[in-house]
Structures are given as structure tokens and as C-alpha cells.
Amino acid sequence: MVPIETYMLTLWLIFAIVGIARRFPLELGATIGFVAMLFFFHLAGGLLQTVATKVNSILAFSTDLNLVYLVTYTSVIIAIVTMVYAGETFVYAGTWPPSPLSGRAIDLVIALFNGWLVVGTWWYYMDLFNYPQSLFGQYQAPLSNMALRLVALTPFAVIPAEHRTWILGMALLGLLFLKVRR
Amino acid sequence: MNTWIAGLLLAASMVGRPGDALPAQAKPLTGAAVPGAPTVAAAPVATAAAAGLPGSGSIDLTVVTLPGDGSDLGMLLLLMAAIFACIGFFRGSRREVPALFGTVVAYVVITRGWHLIARLVNLGWRLFNFVVLRRGVLADNPGQAWTEAASQSALVPAAGNGLRLAQMLLFALTLVAVYAATRRYAEPNMIERLIGAVVASATGYIVGVFMLSRIIPAAQINLFAPGEAALHWIQMLGPMAGLVLVAAVIVLGWRALGPKGFAKRYG
Numbered sequence: 001m002v003p004i005e006t007y008m009l010t011l012w013l014i015f016a017i018v019g020i021a022r023r024f025p026l027e028l029g030a031t032i033g034f035v036a037m038l039f040f041f042h043l044a045g046g047l048l049q050t051v052a053t054k055v056n057s058i059l060a061f062s063t064d065l066n067l068v069y070l071v072t073y074t075s076v077i078i079a080i081v082t083m084v085y086a087g088e089t090f091v092y093a094g095t096w097p098p099s100p101l102s103g104r105a106i107d108l109v110i111a112l113f114n115g116w117l118v119v120g121t122w123w124y125y126m127d128l129f130n131y132p133q134s135l136f137g138q139y140q141a142p143l144s145n146m147a148l149r150l151v152a153l154t155p156f157a158v159i160p161a162e163h164r165t166w167i168l169g170m171a172l173l174g175l176l177f178l179k180v181r182r
Numbered sequence: 183m184n185t186w187i188a189g190l191l192l193a194a195s196m197v198g199r200p201g202d203a204l205p206a207q208a209k210p211l212t213g214a215a216v217p218g219a220p221t222v223a224a225a226p227v228a229t230a231a232a233a234g235l236p237g238s239g240s241i242d243l244t245v246v247t248l249p250g251d252g253s254d255l256g257m258l259l260l261l262m263a264a265i266f267a268c269i270g271f272f273r274g275s276r277r278e279v280p281a282l283f284g285t286v287v288a289y290v291v292i293t294r295g296w297h298l299i300a301r302l303v304n305l306g307w308r309l310f311n312f313v314v315l316r317r318g319v320l321a322d323n324p325g326q327a328w329t330e331a332a333s334q335s336a337l338v339p340a341a342g343n344g345l346r347l348a349q350m351l352l353f354a355l356t357l358v359a360v361y362a363a364t365r366r367y368a369e370p371n372m373i374e375r376l377i378g379a380v381v382a383s384a385t386g387y388i389v390g391v392f393m394l395s396r397i398i399p400a401a402q403i404n405l406f407a408p409g410e411a412a413l414h415w416i417q418m419l420g421p422m423a424g425l426v427l428v429a430a431v432i433v434l435g436w437r438a439l440g441p442k443g444f445a446k447r448y449g
Contacts, residue, residue, distance in 0.1 A: 024435050031432075094439025098373070101275060105377045106435040113428045149413075158421040178436050 001140050004131075005147040008123050012115040018085075019111020020104070024097070027110040029090030032175045034117040037080045038155060039168040041073070041121065048072060067132035073125045081118060092182050120154035127151050255394055260415060262390035263383040270382020274370020278378040282385045284360035289388055292349050292356075299352070300340040307337040346396040353392055373434040376427065 019027045041048070052072040053065060062068050083089070097103020131139040143151070151157065159167050270278045292299070311331040312318040318327030339345050370378060 025439065028432060028435070092436065092439060096439060098438035101279065102373050102377060102438075105275065106373065106431055106438070109428060109431045110435070152417070153421060158425075175432075178432070182436070182439065 003144055003147065004123075004126075004139060005144065005150050008119055008150070012112070012119045015115025015118060016108065016111045019114055020107045022085075022107075022111075024103070024106045024110055025092040025094060027107065027114055028092050028175070029179070030084040030114055031110065031117070032090050032172070032179065033080055033084035034114055035168060035172045035175060037077065038117065038121060039172055041076075042156075042164045042168055048076070064132055064135065066129035067135060070125060070129045070132050074122065077118060077122055090179060092179065094182065117155055121156065123151060124154040124156045127154075255398070256413070257415070258394060259387055259390040263386040266386025266389065267379040267383040270385070271375050271379040273364075273378050273382070274367070274374040275377035275381060276367040276370060276374060277364040278381040278385065280364045280367075281360050282381050282388075284364075285357060285385045285388050288353055288356040288360070289392055292353055293392075296345075296349060297340055300336070300338045303338045304336045308332050308334060350393060350396050353389075357389065373431070373438065376430055376434070380427070 019030075022030075049069055049072070052068050056062065056065070056068045061071075097106070126133070131141070133139050134141065156164070273281075308331050311334055312328050316327045316331055318324050318331060321327045338348050
């Protein structure tokens with residue numbers, strides 16, 4: 001079975017390739033959506049889980065609540081990725097690139113950052129809910145040392161819980177300010 | 183050479199913190215360990231690499247501990263990367279990207295193609311000896327002159343004690359040449375400085391791997407699992423530095439989009 005870190009790193013690199021193709025002005029627009037997603041998860045994550053639990057009690061989707069939570073978070077992440085990547089949403093106007101080399105480098109940095117936000121958040125919730133996909137044989141414990149180190153570098157693991165509100169809030173406000181200014 | 187090694191051992195003992203600086207896989211030296219000799223914390227795969235050529239700069243899943251306090255080389259590598267990053271910040275990406283390319287090429291060629299380099303240089307040395315020093319072309323007995331020239335000891339060793347020193351010398355000369363050759367590029371702007379710092383840190387890491395693995399022959403530098411001291415600093419400063427870098431790139435990239443109100447024009 002492919003180690004989960006290989007899977008996640010591959011997914012991250014796919015984001016990087018897509019981001020390089022889309023260029024910085026579009027990718028920075030997507031960053032707004034992803035930071036908003038993190039802010040939403042931070043503020044309304046508990047509410048999301050409550051709703052997921054109630055829906056599950058009606059539909060009897062699964063007896064394993066962790067699986068229900070992961071499916072819920074995964075669905076939200078996929079929905080937001082689709083929304084911010086489909087069409088020209090939140091595009092920053094201007095001329096691009098400033099120079100071929102630095103332009104590509106900026107494209108790469110932002111693309112990797114977006115990939116880290118999305119893939120890292122997904123992996124964080126997988127880890128938080130103890131990899132419930134193992135029920136379907138899609139994961140085999142234990143995590144390798146490298147995977148443990150990488151999980152510790154996911155967005156919610158890096159940003160301290162007590163500072164998340166203002167860090168994510170300021171990041172979102174800052175990005176929106178830059179968008180409004182343009 | 184011995185002074186270099188002593189200096190590096192001293193630096194390693196200063197930057198590594200005894201006790202908590204032990205690599206995850208490493209064990210403290212016991213009475214059975216031989217003091218004075220670098221010990222390699224044994225991972226199962228270590229033997230294959232250890233059996234390779236000394237100073238071949240191979241990178242595998244082992245961590246080197248220096249004698250005495252169990253410090254690891256990860257901190258030295260990080261320091262070298264940081265020093266090069268500072269240099270790269272002033273030089274900018276236009277100079278640092280070719281420098282990184284040149285460094286990688288030099289690393290690969292010297293590490294993998296040393297036998298060819300040694301053969302070519304030694305052949306050149308014998309030819310020089312034959313043509314210039316012995317004037318073999320004009321000599322009464324050119325065959326004898328060539329035999330004498332060919333019997334000279336090799337200028338560049340293909341193996342043995344001088345191998346690592348010769349490789350380090352050539353690598354250092356190449357590095358100086360590459361850095362000198364890339365000086366002609368234009369002065370960088372802010373975004374190029376930032377990119378230059380990141381690129382140069384990679385150059386510093388490669389230089390560190392090359393040099394340290396030759397200064398301490400038993401060293402097997404681990405790229406993916408640095409020792410505890412290095413890991414501590416990476417985990418403490420890495421994410422913060424990364425986020426600051428991303429924030430700076432966003433602001434600088436946004437400014438690079440041009441004056442406010444411009445129409446969208448993407449290349």
C-alpha cells in the first residue's frame with residue numbers, strides 16, 4: 001500500500017502544477033477562498049460536526065462518527081476547491097509576470113501555499129479523526145516517522161489554537177484588502 | 183586539514199546541545215564506544231553506504247554523531263544554509279539560480295565522475311611534463327622522455343588519503359568560479375532578493391553536504407531526518423519563516439501587478 005505521505009505529497013505537487021499553470025493573479029484569488037475555508041472550519045467546525053451528526057442520525061449513514069465527520073469535511077473542502085478553481089473568481093487585475101524568472105517563482109510559492117492549505121487541512125482532519133478510511137482498507141496504520149513530522153506541519157497544527165482566530169482573520173482581511181485595492 | 187576538522191568538531195560541539203541534541207536514532211556513547219572516532223548511529227541501511235567509497239558524499243538514512251556529546255551535523259548544515267541565504271539575499275535570484283545550477287553540476291560531476299576527472303588531469307599533467315618540462319618532442323629519445331614523464335606520480339589522486347582533499351579543493355574552486363561568473367548580472371529588486379535567499383539556502387545545503395561528508399569521512403548526512411537539535415530549530419522557526427516568506431511574496435507579487443486600475447493582462 002502506498003504510504004499516506006506519498007499520496008499527500010503527490011496531491012500537493014498536483015496543486016503546485018495547477019497553480020503554476022494558472023499564475024499568481026488567479027492563485028492569489030484562490031488563496032482567499034482557502035483562507036476563508038480555514039477560518040470557517042475554525043469558527044464553525046463544531047457546528048459542522050453537530051449538523052453532520054444529526055444528518056447521520058436521520059440517514060443512518062454510518063455508525064462511526066469519525067467517518068461521518070471526515071466525509072463532511074472532505075465534502076466541504078472539495079466544494080470550496082471546485083468553487084475557487086472553476087471560472088475566474090477573485091482575480092487580481094494587473095500585468096503579469098514582472099519578469100519570467102521571478103514571476104514563475106512567485107507562481108510556484110503561491111501554488112505550493114495553496115496546496116499546503118488544502119491538502120494540509122484535509123490531512124489534519126484525517127489525523128484528527130484517526131484515519132476512518134481504514135474501514136475501507138484505504139489506510140494502514142501505523143504512520144511513518146516522516147508522516148508524523150509532516151502532519152505536524154499542516155496548517156491547523158502549525159497555527160496555535162489560541163491564536164487561530166486573529167491569525168486567520170487578519171490573513172483573510174489582508175487578502176480582501178489587497179483585492180479591494182485593485 | 184586537521185585544523186579544519188578540529189574547528190568543525192568544535193563548532194559542532196558549540197551548536198549542538200548536549201543531552202537534548204541526541205538524534206532520534208542515535209544512542210549516547212557508552213564505554214564500549216571508541217572515543218575519538220565519529221560514530222554512525224546505525225540504521226539497517228547504513229552498512230551498504232558505509233561500504234561505498236570514502237568521501238563519496240553518499241546520502242542515506244543514517245545520522246552521524248560526533249565523539250563526545252552526541253551532536254549531529256544537521257545544525258551545521260542549517261547554519262551553512264542560513265549563511266548562504268544571507269549571501270543570496272544580497273546577490274538576488276538572477277545570480278543565485280545559475281549559481282545553484284553550477285553547484286549541483288559540480289556536485290554530481292565531482293561525486294560521480296571523479297575517476298574521469300583524475301584520469302584527464304593526470305594525462306594532462308604527464309603531457310605537460312613531457313612537452314614542457316622534459317622537452318620530449320625535441321629530445322633525442324622521445325620514447326624514453328615519455329616513459330619518464332609517464333612514471334611521474336599522479337597529480338590528482340583517484341583514491342587514498344588525498345582524494346577527499348582534492349575533491350574539496352576542486353569543488354571550492356568551482357564554487358568560487360561560479361560565484362564570480364554570476365556577479366555580472368544586474369542588481370536585484372526586493373522579490374529577487376527573497377527568491378535569491380531561498381535558492382541560496384539550497385546551494386548552502388548542497389555545499390554543506392559535500393564538504394562535511396568529506397571533512398568527516400564517516401558522515402552520512404541525512405536529508406530527510408535531521409538530528410534532534412536541527413529538527414528542534416526547523417520545527418520552531420521553519421513554519422514561521424515559511425509563512426513570513428509567503429506573506430512577503432504575496433505583498434511583493436501584488437505590488438508587481440502594476441499600478442491600480444490596470445486591465446488584466448497575463449502572459
